[in-house]
Amino acid sequence: MKSASRHWWLQRVSAVVLIPLIGWIAIFVLSRMSADYEEARVWLGQPLNGGLMIVSLFVLYWHARLGLQVVAEDYVSGPVRRRRLLLGVNGILLVWIVSAAVAVWALMRF
Numbered sequence: 001m002k003s004a005s006r007h008w009w010l011q012r013v014s015a016v017v018l019i020p021l022i023g024w025i026a027i028f029v030l031s032r033m034s035a036d037y038e039e040a041r042v043w044l045g046q047p048l049n050g051g052l053m054i055v056s057l058f059v060l061y062w063h064a065r066l067g068l069q070v071v072a073e074d075y076v077s078g079p080v081r082r083r084r085l086l087l088g089v090n091g092i093l094l095v096w097i098v099s100a101a102v103a104v105w106a107l108m109r110f
Contacts, residue, residue, distance in 0.1 A: 007066060014063035021056040041107055050108040054101050061097040065090060 028049070032040045044050055068089050076082040 007070070011063065011066040011070075014059055014066065017059050018056075018063055021052065021059060024052060025056060044104060045107040047108055050104050053104050057097050057100050057104070061093055065093055068093075 028043070032043065035043075044053060069086060072082050072085050072089070076085055
């Protein structure tokens with residue numbers, strides 16, 4: 001029971017943290033609609049913007065991981081199938097987040 005309430009709490013906290021971060025990303029995308037690649041790269045390469053993007057990616061990963069775990073636990077029968085699915089999903093999400101974070105990190109200039 002204790003881990004279930006902790007899981008629920010962590011998912012709600014990550015959702016609340018994502019609200020301003022997703023708003024910030026939406027503003028970034030909408031303000032750069034007419035920008036060329038170089039302008040967007042320079043903007044994302046600034047330490048504050050790149051750092052916020054990396055934080056957004058990690059919070060999004062954590063939130064997705066928690067949500068998909070709940071779906072798998074509720075709808076996938078059999079502990080072996082459930083475990084394999086969770087390992088596969090977590091692996092795919094981890095590769096995605098690390099790739100995206102490395103790409104943003106490469107743009108940042110210190």
